[in-house]
Amino acid sequence: MTSVIPAPAARLTRRGLLGGAAAASATLLAGCGDRPADTASDRPRRGGRLRAVFAGGGAQETLDPHLANLFNEASRAKAMFDKLADYGPDVSIRPRLASGWEPNADLTRWRVTLREATFHDGRPVRAADVLHSYARITDPKRAFRARASLELIDLRGSRAVDDRTVELALRRPFAEFPNVLAAFGAYVVPEGVDAFDRPVGSGPFAFGAFQPGRSLLLRRYADHWDGAPYLDELEYLVANDESARINALLGGQADYAHDVTPTTARTYAGDARVRITRMANSTMQALAMKVDRPPFDNRDLREAMFLLADRRQLVDTVLSGAGQVGNDLFGRGYQHYADGIAQRVPDLDRARFLVDRAGARGLRIPLDTAPVASGFVETASVFAEQARQVGLTVEARSGNKDTYWKDILTGGVLACYRSGAMPIETHISQRLLSTSTTNATGWRRPDFDARYARAVSSADERARRQAYGDMQRVLHAEGGFLVWGFADFLVATSPRVGGVSAAAPANTLDWARFDKVWLG
Amino acid sequence: MSLPRYAARRALVGAGQVVGVATVVFVLTEALPGDAAVVIAGDQPDPARIALLREQLDLDRPAWHRYLDWLADLAGGDLGVSLVSQRPVAGVLAAGAAPTVLLAAATLLLLVPLSVGLGTLAARREGGRLDRALSAAAVGLYAVPEFALALLLVAVFGVRLAWLPPTAVGTGGDLLSRPAVLVLPLAVLLARPFCSLSRLTRAGMVEAMRAEHVAHARRLGVPEPRLWLVHALPNALAPVAQQLARTTDWLLGGVIVVEAVFVVPGLGTALVDAVTARDVPTVQGLCVLVAVTTVTVNLAADLVAFRLAPRAGAAT
Numbered sequence: 001m002t003s004v005i006p007a008p009a010a011r012l013t014r015r016g017l018l019g020g021a022a023a024a025s026a027t028l029l030a031g032c033g034d035r036p037a038d039t040a041s042d043r044p045r046r047g048g049r050l051r052a053v054f055a056g057g058g059a060q061e062t063l064d065p066h067l068a069n070l071f072n073e074a075s076r077a078k079a080m081f082d083k084l085a086d087y088g089p090d091v092s093i094r095p096r097l098a099s100g101w102e103p104n105a106d107l108t109r110w111r112v113t114l115r116e117a118t119f120h121d122g123r124p125v126r127a128a129d130v131l132h133s134y135a136r137i138t139d140p141k142r143a144f145r146a147r148a149s150l151e152l153i154d155l156r157g158s159r160a161v162d163d164r165t166v167e168l169a170l171r172r173p174f175a176e177f178p179n180v181l182a183a184f185g186a187y188v189v190p191e192g193v194d195a196f197d198r199p200v201g202s203g204p205f206a207f208g209a210f211q212p213g214r215s216l217l218l219r220r221y222a223d224h225w226d227g228a229p230y231l232d233e234l235e236y237l238v239a240n241d242e243s244a245r246i247n248a249l250l251g252g253q254a255d256y257a258h259d260v261t262p263t264t265a266r267t268y269a270g271d272a273r274v275r276i277t278r279m280a281n282s283t284m285q286a287l288a289m290k291v292d293r294p295p296f297d298n299r300d301l302r303e304a305m306f307l308l309a310d311r312r313q314l315v316d317t318v319l320s321g322a323g324q325v326g327n328d329l330f331g332r333g334y335q336h337y338a339d340g341i342a343q344r345v346p347d348l349d350r351a352r353f354l355v356d357r358a359g360a361r362g363l364r365i366p367l368d369t370a371p372v373a374s375g376f377v378e379t380a381s382v383f384a385e386q387a388r389q390v391g392l393t394v395e396a397r398s399g400n401k402d403t404y405w406k407d408i409l410t411g412g413v414l415a416c417y418r419s420g421a422m423p424i425e426t427h428i429s430q431r432l433l434s435t436s437t438t439n440a441t442g443w444r445r446p447d448f449d450a451r452y453a454r455a456v457s458s459a460d461e462r463a464r465r466q467a468y469g470d471m472q473r474v475l476h477a478e479g480g481f482l483v484w485g486f487a488d489f490l491v492a493t494s495p496r497v498g499g500v501s502a503a504a505p506a507n508t509l510d511w512a513r514f515d516k517v518w519l520g
Numbered sequence: 521m522s523l524p525r526y527a528a529r530r531a532l533v534g535a536g537q538v539v540g541v542a543t544v545v546f547v548l549t550e551a552l553p554g555d556a557a558v559v560i561a562g563d564q565p566d567p568a569r570i571a572l573l574r575e576q577l578d579l580d581r582p583a584w585h586r587y588l589d590w591l592a593d594l595a596g597g598d599l600g601v602s603l604v605s606q607r608p609v610a611g612v613l614a615a616g617a618a619p620t621v622l623l624a625a626a627t628l629l630l631l632v633p634l635s636v637g638l639g640t641l642a643a644r645r646e647g648g649r650l651d652r653a654l655s656a657a658a659v660g661l662y663a664v665p666e667f668a669l670a671l672l673l674v675a676v677f678g679v680r681l682a683w684l685p686p687t688a689v690g691t692g693g694d695l696l697s698r699p700a701v702l703v704l705p706l707a708v709l710l711a712r713p714f715c716s717l718s719r720l721t722r723a724g725m726v727e728a729m730r731a732e733h734v735a736h737a738r739r740l741g742v743p744e745p746r747l748w749l750v751h752a753l754p755n756a757l758a759p760v761a762q763q764l765a766r767t768t769d770w771l772l773g774g775v776i777v778v779e780a781v782f783v784v785p786g787l788g789t790a791l792v793d794a795v796t797a798r799d800v801p802t803v804q805g806l807c808v809l810v811a812v813t814t815v816t817v818n819l820a821a822d823l824v825a826f827r828l829a830p831r832a833g834a835a836t
Contacts, residue, residue, distance in 0.1 A: 053689055058793025059612040059785075059802070060604035069562055143572040145564055211615070212605065213793065214692045214785045237689050239783045244687050248783070250679045251686040402796055403554030406565035419563075437566035 040498030040520060048519035049233035050497065052256040052512075053245045056238030058213040064196040065187035066137050066144045071258060074184070075512035076236060079218055081187035081201035084112060084130065085178050086509035089501075091334040091421050093178040094509060097125060097188055097202065097225075101181070107173035107459060112181070114164045117225040119190050120206040127160030132191040134158075134168075148430070148437060149183035173457040175464060176425045184422070184507065204229045204515035213238055229515035230499070249274060249492055255519065256500075257492040258512060261374060262320035265490050275493050278322065281333040281421070282489035282506040285319070285326065285375065287367070287383065287482040288408065288417040292442030295360055296413055299478050304354035306482055307347045308390045309383065315485045317382050318375040322490065326483035328476050331424040333486075333505075336465060338472035351390045361391040368397050368415035372404040375487070376416040409440055417481070421505040424468060428452055432475070441480025448474060496520055526826055527819075534815040539591070541811040542804055546590075549800050550583050556603040556798040577603050590804060599808070600801040602794075609805035612790055617809070619693045620786035623778065624771045626702065627709040631767070635714045636760065639721025640753065646726055654718065662715035666774055670708045670781040677704060687783040695784065705778045712774075713767040720763055724756025731755065768817070772810070 054072035065077035084098040095101075099115040117125040135155050137144045157169030170177065180186070190200055199207050204226065205218035216236040222228045237254055239245045245257040246264050250273050260276070268274040289296040289305060296302055311325035324332065327344055331337045355361055365387075369380040380396035387394040394414070399407050408415035417440060419427070430436055433452060434444040448471065455467035475481070489506040499517040504510035557573035558565065574580050593600055599609040642651040664672075678686025688701040695702055728734060729752050737751050776788030787806060794802035 051690060057604075058797065059607075059615065059790050060602055060793060060797050060799055062605050069560070141572075141576070143560075143569045143576060148564070148566060148569070211692050212607070213789075215690070235690075238785075239687060239689050241780065241783070244689065244781070244783045247674055247679055247686040248689040251682065253685055253687060253689045400553045402552075402798065403558045405563045406554065406558045406561065406570065409565050409567075437568065438564055 039495045044518045051235045051254045053237040053254040054258045055240045061212040079205040080203040084181040089503040126163040127166035133188045146185035230518035255494045260492045262322035277491045279489040283487040284419040285485040286417045288440045289480040290442045291480040298358045300354040300358040304351040307351040311484045318378045323487040330427045336424045336468040364393045366397045368412045370399040370401045370404040372401040420507040538811045545807040599805040616787040616790040635717035639718035642722045643725030658715040693785045728752035728755040
């Protein structure tokens, strides 16, 4: 499922674009690439500067880890800072700065023990730093992304027991509290710090130099608690255009190109200068139906939509085959995923029957899409074609890409949707409860809310797993997310780069992580 | 009217033009769907969070209010701070200007000798093989849009042959630190203006060489090279100079395309990013910079014209 595709011997005239001279030079280059000296050894090696090229945020970029939003900001924050916990390959929670945690009997107070770690200026990481960081994130006058996750913590009732122990009080019992410690953007910064021009963190790399929108140079932090990085230096470069990123890699200007398309991966599959790593189960690809308004308040029509979708065709065309089919549930391969539910397969006859029963034959349904994520526009056209076969007229409506997520949250009835990795509990609490602030399907069910509340306030892990299974069965049967696939996340590296993890969905700890990567 | 009075009057008009441009741009940016708060919220568009961001960014005040404040700050020479990064806009402009100005200046520096030289050469061999080859190449090259040419050059010389760096990634905007990264962008920027200017030079030279005064000089026994350089070329260059002025305008647009393809972090890139982020102060600052540049260049040209022909200038 997850695999690093090694570069086989270069094919000569791959695209037949150029004549003999080009082919000859390609052969020469391929020859260079095959030399063992240019290929990463299996054993990690010390030293060197890795140049990683990402899409960026332009001159507006900041290094404030609590503001991290884009992929490159998330990766930078991870290089310079630590969270108390992070997501493992199956999006279960792994301790990081915290060496462990222990709740009280009613799950309202959590005692978190910190490991022996230091900031880049040599000061130890203490309970006070954690409390400051969480206070900063949840400051009601600020709008940090992780605030929604951390709001559960009652900081007034929380305290530092000693330097390495912090006791966090919660506003209500919550069994999945470690999910909060690993929340996107919940980084620990030194006490009192509110400016990040020259950030000091406890992460594996220390700040070197920064030019917003251009480059960030980091240096190895030898005293990192998780072992010092192999690399001496790490440089983040910026190229928003995917072809520019792969070109920089091919031209030897970068060693790691983040986020390339399946088409690029296929084009350079035989090129000795490029190695593609595929991180499976990274991005949920879905259509969001609003269940609180016509026409999708009709359960039959939702089921018809589930049944008319040819998921394999969507994966093959929209994702160029780089992904797996979905089963209308978030989190394939993640902890607590209900993989016991049978995979939905197209059933056009039943879909037609349901469309008729819903009185929806010939219905025109606008589908919101925008070039906000790769494949969205293609999804709309492929799906419209599929819907036509059962008598529905799905009309793609392209919106503004910069404001897309806000526009589809409250407006429209059907929209292209995607999501990165997060625990299934987080997906439910952020998107599927009556109180969820980003409930894009309008799924509001008191009984569902109650089941969730019971589950997360119970210390009984088996009962909790059972509840997650039940909730997913309800969503599979009549929910608003038509999850048709999971896209692989693709990263291109030079063959000199070793240690890039393939078992890391985007947003998890090992994704875009450079302290375990080596050169040569 | 005296030159200083004329200059003062024109400078006042210029300032008015800059404010006019800034106003139009402000209105247009406000008319874009969404604002910086919505863009920052991204895929987590929690309405309460957006409201809070709006309050923090001062976006909850009426637009005209914000505009007047901005204008007052501008009068004091303050371009404000970026909504997104909270850094001064002036710094963003300074950082972005360096690579853009370098590309434009280097293009002009190479363009003039190259196109005048080759145009003259073609005219000397009128109808010859070189002339025909140059004409064919110039017409063909002119037909290729810059972005297509840029992608083609990158694919061939950057990626396939690996002779030149395919992008400017890693230079951090300091293009001179690795001059090789300049080659492909300059080739793209030079291509089209070179075609038009060399064709114009050639036509001008051919015509000038047939002119009466050149024929007369030849009859007087003026040596051929001197005849070309001193008697024909200056006459041929008048239309070339006009075209060059137009080329300078075109260069700004061309540079934006080139910046995007070659990942040069210049003003074009900064503008695109700022519009995407709805970072109004940065957009405004960039537009003021462009407007001031344009007005200044035109003012300088008009002053030169006024100095050379005062009556023509006074009429305006």
